[in-house]
Amino acid sequence: MPNIRLLNSISERGLDRFPNDYIIGTDVQEPDAILVRSHDMYDYKLEQSVLAVARAGVGVNNIPHDRLAHSGTVVFSTPGANANAVKELVIASLFLVARKLVPSILWTNNLRGPDIEERIEANKKQFVGSELAGKKIGIIGLGAIGAELANALHALGMTVVGYDPFMSVESAWRVSNQIERSTQIDELLGSCDYVTLHLPLLDGTRGMIDSALFAKMRPGLTLLNFSRGELVDEPALGDALRSGRLGMYVTDFPNSFVLSLPRVIPLPHIGASTVEAEENCAVMAVEQLKEFIETGNIRRSVNFPDVALAFTGKRRITVAHQNIPNMVGQIAGALAKSGINIANMINGSKGSVAYTIIDIDNHADEMIDLSAIEEIAGVLRTRLI
Structure with a gap:
């Protein structure tokens, strides 16, 4: 229970x-x-x-x-x-920018008086936008969201370039063969009208969009960030927006500094909402x-590593342990000394930890003592299922 x-x-x-x-x-x-x-x-x-x-x-x-x-x-x-929720919001944000929807809505909503139709016709030229079809967008990170987004934007008629040096085989299968692949982030930033970030926040990605990369961006580029605010170096972002190097910044992670900058479209962290x-x-x-x-x-x-073994109904022992030499051998040896026969086994590791699943032949009514395994140096947790 x-x-x-x-x-x-x-x-x-x-x-x-x-x-x-x-x-x-x-x-x-x-x-x-x-x-x-x-x-x-x-x-x-x-x-x-x-x-x-x-x-x-x-x-x-x-x-x-x-x-x-x-x-x-x-x-x-x-x-x-x-993934679909974030994908749709990114696409909506691209239309917001391309068609100048935010300023046009704000301007129109403030109109008052009897001559509204005439004033609209006289002033609508200031809101002339551009179409997404034919424009080039770079997607940095081709995981679940980036892959879905790449395919959807290609279907809208955009030229899509993806950059992901750690792209998985699973993601590669999801991405259309019509999507261009860039092996250099500098090249992508220098050639695109739009760039959207879809990366996890790690030590290696924190602040990765810095002053050096802003300097290599195509002037007027629009940057969209629906991953994590910390991926972008904020002082460098401020410099790029104030100088006009960066045309627009759309973010789902606003803060007081970002809200003080020009040409920012802030959203209240609603990517998955x-x-x-x-x-x-x-x-x-x-x-x-x-x-x-x-x-x-x-x-x-x-x-922990992804480790799965088809469940056949046999009794099962799982061991979470440190990823150090001879752990599996020690575990198997402890089971043998206890008279426990291994029917099947699988092991995987991730960084400093590992995980082992062992199916055993012993009957359900037999007592199973895991203390011999638990006493092995480096074992973190055991379970009997």
């Missing part, structure tokens, strides 16, 4: 995926897992009982996932669940937790 604690409101469409014997709520005791959206968990006191944390969303900046990895707690996120995206994220997070609790399989974890 697994216990699931909720730290935020989670879509019922996702929660309905849990079997009836799961106990779900905000105040459940000794939770086996936690479901979260935006709650800051850095100062959250996590019970030893917690096997996993699943975020119904993509970014995990609110979860100390590195620290949790070293206690054997798996952290999941839901990449791709909100659709009913459908919230439902999709909740469903994916619940399915990940359910599979992990019931089978030990890990899919789409941010702090």
Whole structure:
């Protein structure tokens, strides 16, 4: 009877995926897992009982996932669940910029008096925009969102160039062969009318759009940021906008500094704020937790390797451990000494941690003592399923 604690409101469409014997709520005791959206968990006191944390969303900046990895707690996120929502908002933002919709709406909304039609006809030339068809856009980051966006913008008649030195095979399959690939970010920035960012925030990407890259941008370029505000160096952004080098900045992550700059279209962090995206994220997070609790399989974890073994009904042992030499050998040796026969085994590693799934032939009524494995130096957590 697994216990699931909720730290935020989670879509019922996702929660309905849990079997009836799961106990779900905000105040459940000794939770086996936690479901979260935006709650800051850095100062959250996590019970030893917690096997996993699943975020119904993509970014995990609110979860100390590195620290949790070293206690054997798996952290999941839901990449791709909100891809369509972000894709559609990026496309809408491109139309906002190209057709000067924001200033035209503001100007028109302030009109008063009996001669509105005449004034509109006399002044509408100031809002002449441009069409997206035939324009060139660069997409930096071709993950779930970037790949979907590339295909959609190509269908709108844009020339699409993608840059992603770490592009996965899965993403490569999703991207149309009509999408150009750039191997140099400088080349992309210097040739595009629009550039949109779709990258995770990592040590290597923080502040990556800096003064050196702004200097290489095509003059008048529009930059869109629906990933993380910290990807862009703010002092350099200010210089680029004030000098006119950067034509427009569209961001889903405004702050007081960004709002003080000219030619900024700010949005209130609504990239994934659709009913459908919230439902999709909740469903994916619940399915990940359910599979992990019931089978030990890990899919789409941010702090542990993805490791999955078809569940055949045999008893299963899972071991979260440090990624150091001879761990698998020691685990197998401990099982052999305990008279436990291995039927199947799989292991994977990610950075400094690793994860091993072992199916065993011992009958369900046999006592299984995991203490010999738990005593191995470097073992973080064990489970018997």
